Structures are given as structure tokens and as C-alpha cells.
């Protein structure tokens with residue numbers, strides 16, 4: 562059997578197990594609209610979801626839609642989002658993004674990858690996040706947990722997020738494109754922890770190349 566066929570079967574088993582292990586997964590970022598998820602995801606760069614959730618309630622109560630945020634003063638936004646890091650750039654990006662939405666999409670968030678990646682501060686990862694949660698997924702969100710775990714499992718040998726995403730899109734059933742990321746994030750936080758994975762208690766160890774390699778030692 563070639564690698565891709567083998568990987569398709571192996572990851573299907575992994576998805577089945579993780580689906581049972583982590584039912585009802587969803588984004589941890591507080592949001593009530595595509596716009597709010599878009600802004601929260603931009604703020605989550607180099608920052609934890611928990612930290613973002615500490616600033617977005619105030620941000621969204623003062624600037625609930627693109628119309629309000631587009632007209633915000635940089636300094637006012639910077640003050641609210643300061644603790645998320647890189648606050649000057651992030652404030653500039655979310656205000657520019659809101660202006661772009663107003664000028665080009667009547668303030669609404671577009672529903673395609675092609676349009677989303679044209680927004681200031683928005684890359685494939687952010688676009689995938691918004692598409693997966695509110696529209697039709699066009700890809701898979703690849704974050705640090707997904708990068709680490711898919712390498713350990715032996716599906717990929719690269720840290721390049723786009724290359725990993727392309728490969729995962731070939732082997733993961735589309736019905737799991739959104740939740741696979743949530744499963745790997747949960748596994749990465751609780752079990753497959755960076756530098757100290759708890760392999761003995763991992764529910765997918767029988768499908769993990771890293772585990773099999775270490776067992777040989």
C-alpha cells in the first residue's frame with residue numbers, strides 16, 4: 562500500500578478515536594459573529610486564546626461591528642488589546658481590516674478563502690478558522706499543536722504549515738476538516754504535550770509512529 566492510502570486509513574482511525582475522546586469541540590475564542598471571530602483570531606497570533614478572551618468582551622462591547630471598529634482611534638484600541646502582545650500592529654490590522662470590510666463588503670465578512678486572505682492581517686490560518694466556524698471549510702487550520710503532533714504521528718516531516726495543510730487535506734475526510742484541528746489542540750494540551758508527551762496514556766498510541774519507534778529502543 563502506498564503512503565497516502567496507508568495514511569488515509571490511519572488518520573481515519575485516529576479521527577474516530579479523538580471524536581469519542583473530545584465530543585462537542587468548538588473554537589475557544591469568545592465570539593458571536595464571523596466579524597468577532599475574525600478579529601479575535603487576528604488577536605490570537607502569538608498569544609493564547611485565554612488571553613484574547615480577556616480583552617475581547619470590552620473590545621466588542623465598544624466596537625461590535627466593522628462599522629464601529631473602522632472609525633476607532635488607534636490608541637484607544639491599543640489600550641484595550643495591549644496584553645495580547647504586538648498590540649500596535651494588531652490594532653492597526655484590525656482597524657484596517659474593518660475599513661476594508663466596509664469599503665469592499667458592506668461591513669460583512671466574505672465567505673471564501675480568496676476574499677478573506679485579501680484582508681489586512683489575515684492569512685490562511687485565520688481565514689480557515691472563520692470559514693470552518695461560519696461558512697464552508699476550504700482548508701484545515703494548522704497551528705503549533707497540529708504541526709507537532711502530525712510530525713510525531715509520522716504523517717509529515719516538515720514544520721511548514723502550508724505543506725502540512727495540503728497533505729492533511731489529501732488524507733483527512735472533509736467532514737473532519739474543522740474538528741481535526743480542535744482534536745489535535747485538545748490532545749496537545751492534555752496528552753501529547755510539547756517535550757513531555759504522556760504516550761502511555763495516549764488513546765491513539767497504536768497509530769503513532771513516534772510511539773512505535775520509541776518502543777523499539
Ligand code: SF4
Nearest residue numbers: 753758760763769772
Ligand atoms: S503516542 Fe505519544 S507522541 Fe504519539 S500522539 Fe500520543 S502522546 Fe503524542
